[in-house]
Amino acid sequence: MGQQRRKYTDDYKAGAVERLYEPGATQGSVAKELRITGTQLKTWRFCTKHPLFSQRGR
Template sequence: MGQPRRTYTDDFKAGAVDRLYEPGATQGSVAKELGITGTQLKTWRLEIEAFGLTEAKRRQKSDAAELDRLRKENKRLAQKVEILHKASAFFATRAVKP
């Protein structure tokens, strides 16, 4: 029988990966300090980076959709303003005549 499988919290994983970015830190040294394998640490790093990439893409799509919506709204409002200018010019010419 092998050892029971250890589970780690997301905070622990994120903290471990953050330590990789400290000056002089290596994957092997951080893994050894934390009592995990270098492969585990690498897997966590790749998962976190992939999530960040996925999150960035999701945010980019959301921003693009919002920009598209705002452009349509801007066009609609510009049309309303044009109609109001024409209406005010029409009524201004009729108000001058007795």
């Protein structure tokens, strides 16, 4: 059996995206601290800009 897929709350995702705007923060450094991929963080950043973000169950 493979690994179970991790699920993140909207609040967690929004907090992760907010960390990108801290001085000196990079997508790679924030992703590494949170143990996620940079691509995942970039997707969250893109999704939080859309009003349907919280309505789509992400």
